[in-house]
Amino acid sequence: MSSEKSSWPEVVGLPGEQAKQTILRDRPDVRVFIIPVGSAVTRDFDEKRVRVFVNSAGIVAQVPMIG
Numbered sequence: 001m002s003s004e005k006s007s008w009p010e011v012v013g014l015p016g017e018q019a020k021q022t023i024l025r026d027r028p029d030v031r032v033f034i035i036p037v038g039s040a041v042t043r044d045f046d047e048k049r050v051r052v053f054v055n056s057a058g059i060v061a062q063v064p065m066i067g
Helices: 018-028
Strands: 032-038 047-053
Touching: 018 032, 018 047
Parallel strands: 032 047
Antiparallel strands: none
16 A cells, blocks of 8 residues: 555645645645536546645635545
8 A cells, every 4th residue: 555645634724726735745746636616527536636626715625635
């Protein structure tokens, strides 16, 4: 099992861009996408993708994770 970080509960409640920078600091090998809550997204799994779901104020509303 990989020891690389795969989720970021500590960024919930932060602005999306700040969360993105935190994630990239931990995992510079992933692509981070900031997405409004409720947006349509694909259901495929991508080990190099992190989706950061933000509310209408741009605040992280869910725990971002690899996938």
